[in-house]
Amino acid sequence: xxxxxxxxxxxxxxxxxxxxxxxxxxxxxxxxxxxxxxxxxxxxxxxxxxxxxxxxxxxxxxxxxxxxxxxxxxxxxxxxxxxxxxxxxxxxxxxxxxxxxxxxxxxxxxxxxxxxxxxxxxxxxxxxxxxxxxxxxxxxxxxxxxxxxxxxxxxxxxxxxxxxxxxxxxxxxxxxxxxxxxxxxxxxxxxxxxxxxxxxxxxxxxxxxxxxxxxxxxxxxxxxxxxxxxxxxxxxxxxxxxxxxxxxxxxxxxxxxxxxxxxxxxxxxxxxxxxxxxxxxxxxxxxxxxxxxxxxxxxxx
Numbered sequence: 001x002x003x004x005x006x007x008x009x010x011x012x013x014x015x016x017x018x019x020x021x022x023x024x025x026x027x028x029x030x031x032x033x034x035x036x037x038x039x040x041x042x043x044x045x046x047x048x049x050x051x052x053x054x055x056x057x058x059x060x061x062x063x064x065x066x067x068x069x070x071x072x073x074x075x076x077x078x079x080x081x082x083x084x085x086x087x088x089x090x091x092x093x094x095x096x097x098x099x100x101x102x103x104x105x106x107x108x109x110x111x112x113x114x115x116x117x118x119x120x121x122x123x124x125x126x127x128x129x130x131x132x133x134x135x136x137x138x139x140x141x142x143x144x145x146x147x148x149x150x151x152x153x154x155x156x157x158x159x160x161x162x163x164x165x166x167x168x169x170x171x172x173x174x175x176x177x178x179x180x181x182x183x184x185x186x187x188x189x190x191x192x193x194x195x196x197x198x199x200x201x202x203x204x205x206x207x208x209x210x211x212x213x214x215x216x217x218x219x220x221x222x223x224x225x226x227x228x229x230x231x232x233x234x235x236x237x238x239x240x241x242x243x244x245x246x247x248x249x250x251x252x253x254x255x256x257x258x259x260x261x262x263x264x265x266x267x268x269x270x271x272x273x274x275x276x277x278x279x280x281x282x283x284x285x286x287x288x289x290x291x292x293x294x295x296x297x298x299x300x301x
Contacts, residue, residue, distance in 0.1 A: 001035050004056060008038060013049040015039040022071045025063060025082075027126060029220040030269040031071030032299070037080045043186055046081070048160050053079055061298065062184055064131030065103070068222055070276075072299045073269045083130060086186060094192050095149065100130030100185045104137065107190070112204055116148045117195030123204045124211050125223075130185035134177045135294070141209070145170025147301045149191040156182030157208070173227055173294055177253055216254040219262035225276055226259055226291040235259035236237060237283050248275045273297065 009016055015021055016038050022031025040046040053060045059078030065071070086099035089107060094116055104127050108119035121142040125132065133151060136143050150164045169176040177183050211217060226234035238244075238258035247256040249271030252264040261275055280291050 002138045003116050004058060004079075005036055005234050007052065008036065008049070011048065011052070013038055013045040014041040020080075022066075022076070025080075026066035026068060026069060026222075026270060027220055028066075028222050028267075028269070029223070029263050030267060030272060032074045032076060033270075034076045034080045034290075035078075037082060039082045039084050041085050043081060043086070043154070043160065046083070046086075046184075046186075047160075049079075049081065049156065050154075051158060055098060062130070064101070064128035064134075065126055065222055067125075067127045068135055068137075069298055070222065070269060070272055072081075072273075072297075074298045074299055083128070083186075086130075088187075094194060096190050096192070097187065098129050098190065099187050100128060100133075101129075102129045104132045104291055105131055109204075111192055112200040113197065115195055115197040115200065116192040117200055118142075118192040120200060120203055120207070121192070124207065129188055133188055134175060136175045136178075138173070143170065143172075145175070147190050147192060149189045151177075151189075152187040153177070154186055161184065167177065195261040214257055216256045216260050216262050219254075219264060221260050222295050224259045224294055225261050225279070227294055229289050229291065230287070233259075234283075237287060237289065237291075238279055241282060241286060243279065243282070246275070248278065251275045253279070260288070273300070 018033045018036055022034055022035045023029050038049060040049055048158050061080055063080050063082055083101035086101040088096045088099045089102055104122050104125055108122040111119045121139045125137050127137055132144050133148060135147050148165055150162055151168060152162050153158060154160055177185055228234050235258040243253050246253045250265040250267030251271035253260055254260040254262050261272055276293060283289055283291050
């Protein structure tokens with residue numbers, strides 16, 4: 001890794017960090033050490049970096065805001081790539097062209113101030129644009145699939161192409177990018193509708209107050225742990241089993257919302273994963289329902 005680190009620094013792809021604690025880059029505030037983290041300055045540098053890693057047969061992954069991922073406590077021996085510098089936001093009438101590394105919440109907030117409707121659901125989702133498209137983030141019966149017009153993508157063969165909405169295969173909490181590893185979101189064009197700024201801001205404020213009352217925002221978490229099964233709610237199933245407040249190590253099922261697991265007191269990644277798996281097994285045994293985990297486990301094998 002020392003030789004690779006020297007080569008990466010020499011090529012000047014962008015900022016390079018070594019021995020990074022993933023606790024600082026995930027919303028759960030857990031995870032081991034990442035040996036090398038790179039922040040490419042632009043798409044060209046990203047392509048050159050990935051080509052280098054492929055040639056060296058070094059594992060790598062793209063990490064957004066870390067709001068939907070659970071890293072193990074082990075050391076990550078590959079390279080983590082952060083697209084924070086791909087954060088441009090360009091407004092063109094009722095459309096916005098935005099880089100994959102930009103904050104979804106920031107774009108949603110800007111849209112509201114401009115009197116543009118369609119991203120109200122996203123004002124409480126702390127992810128990047130790229131991550132939100134990857135998992136088709138959503139809330140309040142809406143998601144990215146309703147507003148994304150097209151996406152500029154880097155293919156596994158390192159070609160830059162544009163995919164339109166229909167090709168992106170948006171479905172409940174998934175997309176083409178999630179089911180086709182190796183494709184990387186670089187930029188998205190989002191199409192919104194004219195609305196009334198006051199009405200948008202009122203709706204957003206009402207939902208913010210509701211989140212504060214019903215979600216454990218004062219603790220590190222990664223949002224909803226499980227997808228809602230058809231015709232039911234994961235949180236209600238867990239609550240009905242009496243598991244609100246249940247703890248494993250420093251991780252706890254929130255007593256505000258049973259579909260949230262929080263880092264209550266210096267939790268380890270293993271505490272959180274054990275609690276997730278326990279809930280999944282209990283719901284399967286009691287109800288015969290296989291809950292689908294929304295969050296992705298990284299570096300566990």
